[in-house]
Amino acid sequence: MDTITTSAQEGTLPFAGHTDVTVTDHVAGRCQAVNDILARVGDKWSMQVVMVLADGPVRFNQLRRAIDGISQRMLTRTLRALERDGLVSRAVTPSVPPRVDYSLTELGRSLREPVLALGSWAMANRETIDAARTEFDRRAI
Amino acid sequence: MDTITTSAQEGTLPFAGHTDVTVTDHVAGRCQAVNDILARVGDKWSMQVVMVLADGPVRFNQLRRAIDGISQRMLTRTLRALERDGLVSRAVTPSVPPRVDYSLTELGRSLREPVLALGSWAMANRETIDAARTEFDRRAI
DNA sequence: CCGCATCCAGCAGGATACTG
DNA sequence: CAGTATCCTGCTGGATGCGG
Numbered sequence: 001m002d003t004i005t006t007s008a009q010e011g012t013l014p015f016a017g018h019t020d021v022t023v024t025d026h027v028a029g030r031c032q033a034v035n036d037i038l039a040r041v042g043d044k045w046s047m048q049v050v051m052v053l054a055d056g057p058v059r060f061n062q063l064r065r066a067i068d069g070i071s072q073r074m075l076t077r078t079l080r081a082l083e084r085d086g087l088v089s090r091a092v093t094p095s096v097p098p099r100v101d102y103s104l105t106e107l108g109r110s111l112r113e114p115v116l117a118l119g120s121w122a123m124a125n126r127e128t129i130d131a132a133r134t135e136f137d138r139r140a141i
Numbered sequence: 142m143d144t145i146t147t148s149a150q151e152g153t154l155p156f157a158g159h160t161d162v163t164v165t166d167h168v169a170g171r172c173q174a175v176n177d178i179l180a181r182v183g184d185k186w187s188m189q190v191v192m193v194l195a196d197g198p199v200r201f202n203q204l205r206r207a208i209d210g211i212s213q214r215m216l217t218r219t220l221r222a223l224e225r226d227g228l229v230s231r232a233v234t235p236s237v238p239p240r241v242d243y244s245l246t247e248l249g250r251s252l253r254e255p256v257l258a259l260g261s262w263a264m265a266n267r268e269t270i271d272a273a274r275t276e277f278d279r280r281a282i
Numbered sequence: 283c284c285g286c287a288t289c290c291a292g293c294a295g296g297a298t299a300c301t302g
Numbered sequence: 303c304a305g306t307a308t309c310c311t312g313c314t315g316g317a318t319g320c321g322g
Binding site: 043044045071073074077098 | 314315316317322
């Protein structure tokens with residue numbers, strides 16, 4: 001069994017307003033949570049799943065087909081991680097064959113907004129970024 | 142020499158408004174850029190660097206000390222990746238000893254806003270998430 | 283249909299030592 | 303001071319096969 005406890009890469013993110021604390025470094029303990037979320041948002045499949053789920057409940061294999069390239073294993077793992085964080089809920093219909101629907105929780109839906117903001121930024125600046133990369137690579141030969 | 146070309150995990154993010162396209166899947170080529178950015182934002186050190194750089198130019202070892210736990214190697218790699226994407230600029234003062242200042246570009250500064258939005262979301266919901274995790278782990282024994 | 287277990291390649295990322 | 307080079311480890315994530 002693959003444990004999923006979310007490696008939760010430790011470290012801190014000095015978020016605005018670390019008006020300086022006397023102890024360790026900056027707010028340390030508290031905004032490590034931010035890094036945690038960033039890691040989940042940044043992983044290969046999480047946000048793709050969230051975006052597909054945005055339109056309503058979707059079954060496992062629908063999800064699998066909707067997200068091009070994802071393996072069964074990774075879909076399961078991603079869904080479990082999202083479920084563990086309370087972003088996705090899992091509804092089992094004990095029929096034959098079994099039916100499992102996944103949907104966003106209220107928390108999951110609330111995450112869409114900031115992620116979409118980031119997505120808009122990415123779309124708005126992708127050409128600039130591509131140009132910067134090309135230029136950087138050209139100068140490095 | 143470690144190449145840095147940003148593994149750019151391929152895949153697509155079906156962003157709002159994929160009113161369905163006839164071809165491959167969803168917008169495919171275009172919003173793969175979003176995943177790309179998400180990966181950079183989600184990696185272990187990038188955003189910590191960006192946040193420290195927010196206050197103005199910072200030298201290499203200042204950065205190293207400011208970001209607790211980062212290795213020299215990873216700081217270099219992270220800075221190169223950010224520089225390649227046009228988010229950070231590098232200014233060398235050829236003195237003895239050498240001095241190198243890193244600062245955010247305009248693009249880099251513009252990234253702070255959506256990332257801070259995500260950070261606020263994380264801070265606002267971290268207790269809910271922690272509770273969800275504890276509950277999930279409890280039920281799984 | 284849903285999902286777990288196993289095996290395996292590749293890369294992220296840490297520690298260390300060495301240069302201009 | 304600001305890196306680069308080398309080595310080594312553990313996790314991520316893909317492929318495949320089995321079970322309820």
